[in-house]
Amino acid sequence: MSAKTAEVVICGAGIAGIAAAYHLAVRRGVTDVVLVDERPPLSLTSDKSTECYRNWWPGPGDAMVAVMNRSIDLLEDLARESGNVFRMNRRGYLFATADADRASRFIRRAQEAAALGAGPARVHTSPGGDYQPAPADGFEDQPAGADVITDRALIRRHFPYLAEDTVALLHARRCGWFSGQQLGMYLLERARDKGVRLHEGRVERVDTAGGRVRAVTVSARGGEQTIATPRFVNAAGPFVKPVARLLGVELPVLCERHAKFAFNDVRAAVARHAPMLIWTDPVRLPWSEEERRELGRSREHRHLLDEFPAGVHGRPEGAGESPVVLLIWTYDVETVEPTFPIEFDARCPEILIRGMSRIVPALAAYFPRLPRGVVDGGYYTKTRENRFLAGPLPVEGAYIIGALSGYGLMAANGAADLLADYISGRPLPAYAPAFRLDRYDDPAYRALLADWGDSGQL
Numbered sequence: 001m002s003a004k005t006a007e008v009v010i011c012g013a014g015i016a017g018i019a020a021a022y023h024l025a026v027r028r029g030v031t032d033v034v035l036v037d038e039r040p041p042l043s044l045t046s047d048k049s050t051e052c053y054r055n056w057w058p059g060p061g062d063a064m065v066a067v068m069n070r071s072i073d074l075l076e077d078l079a080r081e082s083g084n085v086f087r088m089n090r091r092g093y094l095f096a097t098a099d100a101d102r103a104s105r106f107i108r109r110a111q112e113a114a115a116l117g118a119g120p121a122r123v124h125t126s127p128g129g130d131y132q133p134a135p136a137d138g139f140e141d142q143p144a145g146a147d148v149i150t151d152r153a154l155i156r157r158h159f160p161y162l163a164e165d166t167v168a169l170l171h172a173r174r175c176g177w178f179s180g181q182q183l184g185m186y187l188l189e190r191a192r193d194k195g196v197r198l199h200e201g202r203v204e205r206v207d208t209a210g211g212r213v214r215a216v217t218v219s220a221r222g223g224e225q226t227i228a229t230p231r232f233v234n235a236a237g238p239f240v241k242p243v244a245r246l247l248g249v250e251l252p253v254l255c256e257r258h259a260k261f262a263f264n265d266v267r268a269a270v271a272r273h274a275p276m277l278i279w280t281d282p283v284r285l286p287w288s289e290e291e292r293r294e295l296g297r298s299r300e301h302r303h304l305l306d307e308f309p310a311g312v313h314g315r316p317e318g319a320g321e322s323p324v325v326l327l328i329w330t331y332d333v334e335t336v337e338p339t340f341p342i343e344f345d346a347r348c349p350e351i352l353i354r355g356m357s358r359i360v361p362a363l364a365a366y367f368p369r370l371p372r373g374v375v376d377g378g379y380y381t382k383t384r385e386n387r388f389l390a391g392p393l394p395v396e397g398a399y400i401i402g403a404l405s406g407y408g409l410m411a412a413n414g415a416a417d418l419l420a421d422y423i424s425g426r427p428l429p430a431y432a433p434a435f436r437l438d439r440y441d442d443p444a445y446r447a448l449l450a451d452w453g454d455s456g457q458l
């Protein structure tokens with residue numbers, strides 16, 4: 001390791017740390033940034049994502065929608081300047097229901113989202129409605145906001161592959177997906193062009209003599225090295241908590257394990273051009289009578305007959321002969337300590353395929369023989385209300401960008417742009433207070449927390 005001094009040392013080269021380095025070096029002109037990671041860049045959580053983005057977030061207040069709109073603006077700028085190397089699309093998130101009562105909730109939700117700044121609500125109630133489907137590729141010239149479709153003929157015309165009893169759809173439009181790895185590598189290369197140095201090693205200590213950051217000690221293969229620096233950024237992903245303790249700071253964050261299942265859809269069950277598909281009703285997994293009897297007799301597997309929570313979702317990835325389908329479902333979350341390697345529920349592929357067949361019935365073709373695929377995933381590192389942390393820590397010169405939960409790919413640019421405003425002393429956007437650690441010191445915010453509604457987690 002060569003750096004003996006740095007203007008800023010960032011711990012963590014996941015998407016958060018890389019975006020922070022990019023915004024500091026490329027967009028704010030901060031020179032001499034060192035990015036430290038004990039693993040290869042983007043290899044811990046940032047390559048396990050479903051890589052989707054959305055400006056579709058609940059309140060209270062408009063902070064979450066505002067920061068995501070900013071983040072998506074930045075993603076679109078990056079896509080334009082790079083010739084869309086990270087293949088950003090704008091297919092949208094399609095929420096579907098077979099529950100007639102939910103249709104009116106979809107309309108209310110679209111109107112609330114419009115009031116928060118997500119874009120206008122359009123309701124289509126007749127077969128001749130002027131609903132415009134999303135293109136498979138590209139992101140330019142597309143509507144924002146949401147289309148709510150309550151006419152079943154219109155639903156079938158545009159989405160013939162959905163369950164026949166689907167009675168309403170909400171298509172959120174400033175949403176889609178991209179390659180997170182390509183985005184991260186693009187940001188890292190631009191940052192390195194501006195002098196950002198990447199160092200392999202583990203941040204062991206942060207010297208805070210006199211109440212402010214002085215130096216960071218890193219252990220690497222060649223031994224320990226201390227980098228004198230006035231600024232330290234904690235971007236340690238699932239390890240933000242222990243890294244904050246190096247500064248004597250306790251963070252109110254927790255980790256949940258989340259898995260996804262990716263398989264080659266050789267039966268072409270999921271339409272290649274489909275948006276992100278989300279079923280908003282609770283689901284009972286479909287089993288044959290014989291399977292039901294067998295599961296009912298097994299104490300270990302009986303729960304597979306129970307009702308599963310709403311929210312099973314998935315999307316196609318890529319084109320060609322047998323594109324991949326990604327499925328994900330938050331059906332069994334609990335708070336855990338992050339450890340690696342991660343073990344996942346062996347029944348996850350079956351639960352996901354059967355659950356997702358509620359929205360895409362053609363997936364039932366896989367029941368007799370499950371497709372081979374890959375189960376992987378990582379930790380959602382989050383605050384209790386699921387809003388990230390970006391800003392100063394209570395030690396002078398120390399900052400955080402973390403707790404990016406299940407939305408770090410989409411939010412990293414917005415969060416890093418905000419962090420770079422703090423570090424470069426620029427005026428802060430109106431949403432800045434919503435993402436500071438010291439929001440928890442505010443009694444009014446604590447009262448809000450006690451009665452927090454939807455966290456926006458899918």
Ligand SMILES: Cc1cc2nc3c(=O)[nH]c(=O)nc-3n(C[C@H](O)[C@H](O)[C@H](O)COP(=O)(O)OP(=O)(O)OC[C@H]3O[C@@H](n4cnc5c(N)ncnc54)[C@H](O)[C@@H]3O)c2cc1C
Nearest residue numbers: 012014015016045046050051052203237378407408409410
């Ligand atoms: C299954 C799944 C699906 C997801 N889907 C989406 C999605 O669709 N859209 C979306 O936007 N987000 C999604 N996410 C969330 C997203 O992946 C994360 O929010 C994001 O990757 C977090 O990035 P990070 O940089 O904070 O953490 P990480 O990528 O974990 O990076 C942290 C880095 O810090 C390093 N580090 C930690 N401690 C030290 C130390 N002491 N010294 C040196 N280095 C250290 C680690 O080695 C690591 O490389 C998903 C996540 C999962 C698990």
